Amino acid sequence: MTVKVAVTGFGGRMGRSLAEALTQAEAAGTAKLSAAIVRPGSSLTGADAGEVAGLGRNGVAIVDSLEKADFDVLIDFTAPAATLSNAAYCAANQKAIVIGTTGFAADEKTQMLQAADRVPLCFASNFSTGVNLCFNLLETAARVLGDDADIEIVEAHHRHKVDAPSGTALSMGEVIADTLERDLAKVAVYGREGQTGARERETIGFATVRGGDVVGEHTVSFLADGERVEITHKASSRLAFSRGAVRAAVWLIGRNAGHYDMRDVLGLK
Numbered sequence: 237m238t239v240k241v242a243v244t245g246f247g248g249r250m251g252r253s254l255a256e257a258l259t260q261a262e263a264a265g266t267a268k269l270s271a272a273i274v275r276p277g278s279s280l281t282g283a284d285a286g287e288v289a290g291l292g293r294n295g296v297a298i299v300d301s302l303e304k305a306d307f308d309v310l311i312d313f314t315a316p317a318a319t320l321s322n323a324a325y326c327a328a329n330q331k332a333i334v335i336g337t338t339g340f341a342a343d344e345k346t347q348m349l350q351a352a353d354r355v356p357l358c359f360a361s362n363f364s365t366g367v368n369l370c371f372n373l374l375e376t377a378a379r380v381l382g383d384d385a386d387i388e389i390v391e392a393h394h395r396h397k398v399d400a401p402s403g404t405a406l407s408m409g410e411v412i413a414d415t416l417e418r419d420l421a422k423v424a425v426y427g428r429e430g431q432t433g434a435r436e437r438e439t440i441g442f443a444t445v446r447g448g449d450v451v452g453e454h455t456v457s458f459l460a461d462g463e464r465v466e467i468t469h470k471a472s473s474r475l476a477f478s479r480g481a482v483r484a485a486v487w488l489i490g491r492n493a494g495h496y497d498m499r500d501v502l503g504l505k
């Protein structure tokens with residue numbers, strides 16, 4: 237069975253990358269782009285999705301609402317407000333959904349995840365295989381080093397990114413805090429300036445770099461006396477994310493309603 241996938245935010249960086257990943261999936265017989273959705277009133281409405289993505293004509297005309305789309309699974313990499321509305325649509329219409337949007341406020345995230353009561357939903361701050369492997373490595377590093385090491389997370393992204401720290405950096409912080417039974421809301425330090433005082437033992441520091449065309453880089457340092465361990469992931473192509481999201485979309489078919497993540501898809505739990 238070739239899974240029919242709709243993509244919201246089609247004109248965005250991830251929308252176009254998803255088009256490429258779905259073209260590859262169609263050649264492999266696993267999934268295909270069945271609908272490309274843009275914001276109501278967008279000048280891309282009616283254009284050929286393949287041409288817009290720079291892949292050559294594919295016969296899928298871009299539409300400006302989910303109501304006009306035929307699909308089995310929606311992949312949504314947009315912005316929090318759009319994702320909330322798209323998740324509610326999927327829940328009401330019994331469609332599985334893969335969500336990659338980051339930058340949710342806590343109450344928005346809770347609301348978004350309510351769709352998982354009614355349909356299968358896979359949400360991940362990062363769909364690359366490498367970052368999800370890093371989550372497991374971070375659990376091990378935190379278990380072995382966490383009581384002796386200071387933990388700092390540094391991330392870098394392109395100049396267009398609108399949220400900080402990245403969703404991935406926050407997920408890394410959550411994985412480490414959970415492993416060490418610390419409350420991230422209490423121990424996180426988001427940047428430092430001025431007379432900060434000496435570092436408090438249990439804090440987890442976050443620092444953000446923005447510029448150029450950096451696709452996404454994350455380093456977690458475990459800094460102990462006499463040695464340090466650094467776990468780094470560098471994405472050099474958005475296909476690392478979009479191929480993962482397509483894999484998740486195929487994996488969701490036939491699953492029960494529920495909240496899954498990319499570590500479930502990869503069997504890393």
Ligand SMILES: NC(=O)C1=CN([C@@H]2O[C@H](COP(=O)(O)OP(=O)(O)OC[C@H]3O[C@@H](n4cnc5c(N)ncnc54)[C@H](OP(=O)(O)O)[C@@H]3O)[C@@H](O)[C@H]2O)C=CC1
Nearest residue numbers: 245248249250275313314315318336337338361362363477
């Ligand atoms: N989980 C993961 O693996 C990854 C997550 N991301 C996340 O995915 C999201 C998108 O990233 P990226 O593609 O770089 O961003 P872009 O800004 O390039 O694309 C976002 C798209 O969403 C559309 N959009 C935004 N708001 C609305 C709205 N209210 N209604 C309809 N459409 C809307 C935009 O349309 P318009 O152009 O008309 O505004 C645009 O097409 C971000 O949150 C990012 O952090 C990114 C990469 C990997």
Ligand SMILES: O=C(O)C1=N[C@H](C(=O)O)C[C@H](O)C1
Nearest residue numbers: 338361362397402403404452
């Ligand atoms: O906005 C991006 O580009 C990315 N966002 C995600 C995040 O916030 O972690 C994932 C990836 O690093 C790229």
